[in-house]
Amino acid sequence: MDKTVEIKAGEIKPQNERELVLTRVLKATPAQLFKAWTTPELMTQWFAPKPYETPLVEIEPRDGGKFRTVMKGPDDFHMDSTGVLLKVEKDRRIIFTDAFGPDWKPTEKAFFTAEILFDDLGDGSTRYTAIARHWSVEDAKEHEKMGFHGGWGQVASQLEAVAAKL
Known part of the structure; x- marks a missing residue:
């Protein structure tokens, strides 16, 4: 998948080498x-x-709430990630991090903080933006090599398919 995305009005560009940004227009409402x-x-x-x-x-889904995901995949891939939701604004944005776990206890190694934005385009579609902010340039490069743009782009399409049925 081509990771080059034309930046249009309202879209967000990476602010530095530690940020990765994915923007898509999805056929689903922010809600x-x-x-x-x-x-x-x-x-x-x-x-x-x-x-x-x-x-x-x-x-x-509240400020300070727990956010845990367990992913599994081919070749015995298993990733258990627990973090916190830093900011939850209904139908507008979600910010979460793996830097802290429940009860604000620091995790062993923070990798990134994500900000997910839902911008209503007024026609039943939404400009969906996912920003991954890393603590180091090396972590951002590692995330990019892991397939940030392709993987998060595929996930955005999967999200759209689920959300459009609601």
């Missing part, structure tokens, strides 16, 4: 996307790029 992002049963359907899956999601 539908927000619900798909904050309902565990819905998140398990779209959160990991196929053939990976997310069999477990725990989310408390």
